[in-house]
Amino acid sequence: MQIHRHSLPSAAPGTVRELVSFHFGTPGAGPKTYVQASLHADEIPGMLVAHYLREQFTRLDAQGDIRGEIILVTMANPIGLGQSAHGVIQGRFEHESGINFNRGYHNPVPFLKTALHGRLTDDAAHNIALIRAQARLAVGQWQTHTETDAMKKVLLGLAIDADIVLDLHCDNEAVLHLYTGTPLADAVAPLSALLGAHAVLLATESGEQPFDEACGRVWWELAGHFPMVPIPCACLSVTVELRGQLDVSHALARADADALLAFLGHAGQLAQTDGAVLAPACQATPLAGVEPIIAPHAGVLVFHATPGQNLQVGDVVADIVDPISSDVTTLRASVAGVLFARTMQRFVPRGGSVAKIAGAVAFRSGNLLGQ
Incomplete structure (x- = not known):
């Protein structure tokens, strides 16, 4: 060496x-x-x-x-x-x-x-x-x-x-x-x-x-x-x-x-x-087929889906709870695939990354990796 x-x-x-x-x-x-x-x-x-x-x-x-x-x-x-x-x-x-x-x-x-x-x-x-x-x-x-x-x-x-x-x-x-x-x-x-x-x-x-x-x-x-x-x-x-x-x-x-x-x-x-x-x-899938789940507003993040879980369209990924209004927004998968990553944070800002699902069909373009 x-x-x-x-x-x-x-x-x-x-x-x-x-x-x-x-x-x-x-x-x-x-x-x-x-x-x-x-x-x-x-x-x-x-x-x-x-x-x-x-x-x-x-x-x-x-x-x-x-x-x-x-x-x-x-x-x-x-x-x-x-x-x-x-x-x-x-x-x-x-x-x-x-x-x-x-x-x-x-x-x-x-x-x-x-x-x-x-x-x-x-x-x-x-x-x-x-x-x-x-x-x-x-x-x-x-x-x-x-x-x-x-x-x-x-x-x-x-x-x-x-x-x-x-x-x-x-x-x-x-x-x-x-x-x-x-x-x-x-x-x-x-x-x-x-x-x-x-x-x-x-x-x-x-x-x-x-x-x-x-x-x-x-x-x-x-x-x-x-x-x-x-x-x-x-x-x-x-x-x-x-x-x-x-x-x-x-x-x-x-x-x-x-x-x-x-x-x-x-x-x-x-x-x-x-x-x-x-x-x-x-099976390998296109990076352009990954669905990034994004927070539509800030709040407490409560996951239903875990890394490695195979999801179908419509399956629940997480809830976001607004601690002031008590409104609850449920986030669902819009592609079928494995949830391979999610954030460690349990309070997310508006626009924050929540999770990523590896779908089999490409639908995105441009910067595919994000930040």
Whole structure:
């Protein structure tokens, strides 16, 4: 194992932060996997999963059982981890700009369309290697001006040429679910099965350039732009939502780490695999089919439906009780699907997010992820 420390530009005199990445295996000797945890710094489950992954990767590396290279960032957002208000970490948005830490990653595709013109061939392996080299160059040329953008550049630079990218997040209160690109639906199925995901949400463009999409979209967009040459989807880039923010336990983290290791073995990243992978527990559905349940007015939130529950159209999700008028508004599902996430708050403002249901039919457009 090698430890790399990436210094970030000082945001103010007398301060300095760094990202730490752990490197296992041998670069160029096989596939490359990149795993990062807690890009939203207040989403803690991924850090504990990464702790157990580091233990296992260290053991496997010492045994020579890693094929190629694995990079692990156990805590991907030192800026967000340092933001707190009255003892509560505020790790989703940068305080200075209000920008979500998982939005605004550099899109290398416009650069690549120009840089690759006339250089791609009928050899898919040649094309993959060339695209990865040029993608590294594109990220390296990203001109950043803030500490946060510099951090994003380091993270994207570590991941942009990987075969597998796993970005470990969580929701408020949730069951385990995944986000990935629509062209990756078949490739993500073994991961979904091993993790026991309750929902797999697909999009080719979800809005505002999140991290996983910045890595994955390169391949399907270039394949569409250069249809006469073979360009496979050579990066399985996935956001893994590890249930809810309070789902932090050794038992869950060990089980999730074991599932991720089993997937890497199945994908050929490790010398040994545990064998066959069962069928996924859920069918992938479009991100555009997710119904966001929104509070029509402020009030006390009382849930009837729980994360993981399959709902039909008209089923009750929650009540909102106005504590002054005593009016009660009942919120119901307007799509059939699994309720995969809901808010931790029990008093919601008007327009506040209440819950999300994974429907099978796309009906939304624009920014599909929200804030």
